[in-house]
Amino acid sequence: MNRLTVSKSIALTVGAICIVFAYNYNKSATYKISGPIYGTYWQLVSTEYISDPLKQSIEGELARIDLIASNYKESSELSKINAAPLGEEIDISSDMYSLLSYAEQLYQITDGLYDVTVGSLVIENGFGPANTANQNTIPVSKERFDLISNNRIIKNDNFQFDLSSIAKGYAVDSIAKLLINSNRNNFLIDIGGEIIVNGSKHGVPWVIGIQDPSSLQNQSIIEISRTGFLAVATSGEYRNTNINDAGEIISHTFNPINEESLLDKSYSVTVASEESSMRADAWATALNVLGPDRGIKLANSNSVSAMYLIEKDNIIMKSKYWNYSD
Structure with missing residues (x-):
């Protein structure tokens, strides 16, 4: 075998190795894009390539919904x-x-x-x-x-709307539809903790972590594994708080009946929906206001998949429709 033949053989072998490596890399790769929106963040993880035009469409849709539902923009609807x-x-x-x-x-x-x-x-x-x-x-x-x-x-009244308990979920639904219509069927979209997963991550389930309500760290204590469509939203009072004029710690969710901030900050509630993120988002807030005992009863009577994590004694309460974790 002369030198030319040997060189060609080595080149072909190296080329084949590179092709195999590239194939395996693309087979396991994920594409991630993210940015700020609605006073929080958005991020997309996909097993399929997200082109610049598609990213621009996603950003355009997020901005469009911001101009509909934002109470921070004076020009919003x-x-x-x-x-x-x-x-x-x-x-x-x-x-x-x-x-x-x-x-x-x-x-x-x-x-x-x-x-x-x-x-x-x-x-x-x-x-x-x-x-x-x-x-x-x-x-x-x-x-x-x-x-x-x-x-x-x-x-009929001089009130002000606040759609923060439902608009992020609506936006997640909208981006999920955009991706599916663009033939991107395997993704995780997250807007400030409101999440939709669809399809799989190269044949294995997507994993969603549920935050420990007693921890200030991004630490999950329960994980949901899912192949196919699922929307997940969590509501709780353990992070977003203020000090009022009386020096009391108040949280961002209010009971509209007594007009007081929620007093019990020891639990969170997670809602999973196979219908929409808007539904999961709104129900999570509603069940947070109701509390575990009343919330589980209402979830059961309305076919809602809900799970409360209660810091005291590490109690977990699930509605009868919850079947997304151990």
């Missing part, structure tokens, strides 16, 4: 509704209709303990944008609002 006069028909988008109609359904189911008219109450306690607060607003609405067909609303 939500801020304009909050500033609108009472008793007049206000044009709304189909997205806003979807958000408000589901929120009002949950208001009825929870006997008023899930309420998106608490915007002024949230702002007054230091958890919202004071610069967008309107004059002489009430903490919680009793007269509520009327949805007229699917594109108009009438406000």
Whole structure:
């Protein structure tokens, strides 16, 4: 064998090794993109390539929903509704209709303990944008609002909407639909802890960690393994707190009946949904307000997959529909 033949053989062998290495790498690789949004973060992990145009579409959709549901942007649809006069028909988008109609359904189911008219109450306690607060607003609405067909609303009280308990979930749903429509079927999308997984991670399940409510670290104590579509949302009072004028520690979630911050900060509640992240997001907040005993009963009567992690005695309470972890 002459030198030329040997050189060619070595080149072919090295080339084959490189091809095999590249194939194996791509077979196990994941593509990650992320950024800031809604005062928090978003991140996408996919086993399929995310092109620059697709990333731009994702960022565009996140920005579009921000201009619908943000109470921090004075130019958002939500801020304009909050500033609108009472008793007049206000044009709304189909997205806003979807958000408000589901929120009002949950208001009825929870006997008023899930309420998106608490915007002024949230702002007054230091958890919202004071610069967008309107004059002489009430903490919680009793007269509520009327949805007229699917594109108009009438406000019956001078309240302010706060959609922070449902809008991130809605955005996660929207990005998941965008990915699936783009033939990207294996991904994990996370917006500030509201998560959807779909498909698999190169043939193995995606793993979602549930935060320990007693820990200030990003430390999971329970993991959900899932192949296929699943939305997961967790609500709790263990991080987002303020000190009020009386020197008391208050949390970001309020009971709309007594208009007080939740006192019990010893638990978190996680909701899993095979329907949508919006549903999981809103239900997690609702069940957080209700607390474990009442929450489990309501979850059972409404086919909701819920799990409470209670710091005291390390108790775990699950609804009868929860089957996503050991």
